[in-house]
Amino acid sequence: MTIGEKAVQAHVEWQGKIEVISRAPVTNKDELSIAYTPGVAQPCLEIQKDVDKSYELTRRHNLVAVVTDGSAVLGLGNIGPEAGMPVMEGKCVLFKSFGNVDAFPLCIRSHEVDTIVNTIKLLAGSFGGINL
Incomplete structure (x- = not known):
């Protein structure tokens, strides 16, 4: 089994990498x-x-939004916000595992810079930091 196949199997079992x-x-x-x-x-x-x-x-004070529009995901290119979710969840795992920072993925269905920026501004009151 390849690492990719193992990853798909693990993601099915986990049903997501994070929880509240x-x-x-x-x-x-x-x-x-x-x-x-x-x-x-x-x-x-x-x-x-x-x-x-x-x-x-x-x-x-300890909550970061991990934001993507899915247009530039780890060398995969424009794969869309939903397809970028596993990577965003992975980043959240890294924040928690290595920095004890709680992080939450936000996958935005827009490629319009102004829309993305406005969305982040509107949500900023919930987070201590934003990771783009």
């Missing part, structure tokens, strides 16, 4: 009330007063 895991315990009503409603309102109001608090009160 809660850092907040929610094993009872009190914990749920703190992690979500009604308790979550207070951190929201703190961030409303000072947007920089979002780095302290959320995971934003």
Whole structure:
């Protein structure tokens, strides 16, 4: 079996390389009330007063968006955003494995520079960094 065939088989088994895991315990009503409603309102109001608090009160300080439009993926050329997803997930694995940075892939269905830039600007409030 070639490395490519092994990679396809592994990707089928993994069904993606990344997942979201809660850092907040929610094993009872009190914990749920703190992690979500009604308790979550207070951190929201703190961030409303000072947007920089979002780095302290959320995971934003350690979250990177890994962005592609699929037009230049690891020497494969313009393979499209969906086909670029395995590479973007792989980059996210590298961020976590070697830097303990949480990363999330964003595969954008546009090749228009202005659209891509605007999309990233609109999403920037969720991330501490952007990887293009």
